[in-house]
Amino acid sequence: MKEFKVTPIRNGTVIDHIDCGMALKVLRIIGMDGGNVQSPVSILMHVPSKKSGWKDVLKVEDRELDPRQVDKIALIAPRATINIIRDFNVAEKHNVKLPDVVIGKTRCANPNCITNQKEPVEPEFIVEGKNPPILRCVYCDRILENIADNLI
Ligand SMILES: Nc1ncnc2c1ncn2[C@@H]1O[C@H](COP(=O)(O)OP(=O)(O)OP(=O)(O)O)[C@@H](O)[C@H]1O
Ligand SMILES: [Mg+2]
Ligand SMILES: [Zn+2]
Incomplete structure (x- = not known):
């Protein structure tokens, strides 16, 4: 299976396992769909997932998400994982969670x-x-x- 590589980020957030086709909507949720983007963002769409099928991935440098944004991501990409990158490593991994x-x-x-x-x-x-x-x-x-x- 082909590997998709983007430049690693030192600090930031990787939103992984986004349902295919939802990456741009997640970008809108985190407020990075307009002219106010201040740091590099990589958008991977329709890449193979090791778990199964296909996924979208967002890699955002120098940004951590606030809880309200994470709650909204759960509503449109319920399988997403939020990986917080610090010094090039995954420092924290969270599954988004849909409330009742x-x-x-x-x-x-x-x-x-x-x-x-x-x-x-x-x-x-x-x-x-x-x-x-x-x-x-x-x-x-x-x-x-x-x-x-x-x-x-
Ligand atoms: N420094 C980094 N820069 C950019 N992306 C990174 C960096 N470190 C990890 N990632 C990406 O973050 C995601 C989570 O990394 P991890 O090493 O936990 O992968 P994994 O074991 O496949 O995780 P999972 O079980 O959640 O799929 C992957 O998509 C990986 O490519
Ligand atoms: Mg993986
Ligand atoms: Zn109503």
């Missing part, structure tokens, strides 16, 4: 849902499936079809 209830991280796609009216109601979803994530709105019962485009 998602509050205030995604908006409901139903325009008539109370969470989209003037009421100050925070969106809340029950996680009915974890792989792939299936979110059902607590207020209108609708399944959220496109999680990646409804992140808050």
Whole structure:
């Protein structure tokens, strides 16, 4: 199997085992999809995974993620692992984790849902499936079809 190599990073974060096709959406979550990128980022898309099948990988120098970003990554790439690189080595490895209830991280796609009216109601979803994530709105019962485009 072909090896894909990018320049190793000294310090930063490798987001590994991203579901194929989701790398750019993860970049958006970590705020590195615009003109404000201050350090090198490697984007690997559709590379073979040793575990099985294919994956996307992001390697971001000199950045660690905040917990809210990690929670959002879990919603669109539930198998992702977050590797914190320090001095060229994997210093920490975390699996992202989907909670049982998602509050205030995604908006409901139903325009008539109370969470989209003037009421100050925070969106809340029950996680009915974890792989792939299936979110059902607590207020209108609708399944959220496109999680990646409804992140808050
Ligand atoms: N210094 C580094 N610079 C860039 N990428 C790195 C660096 N060190 C590790 N990585 C990448 O981080 C990821 C995790 O590294 P690790 O050595 O834990 O691999 P692994 O044993 O295959 O992990 P896993 O079991 O999670 O797949 C891999 O994708 C690896 O290529
Ligand atoms: Mg691996
Ligand atoms: Zn709703």
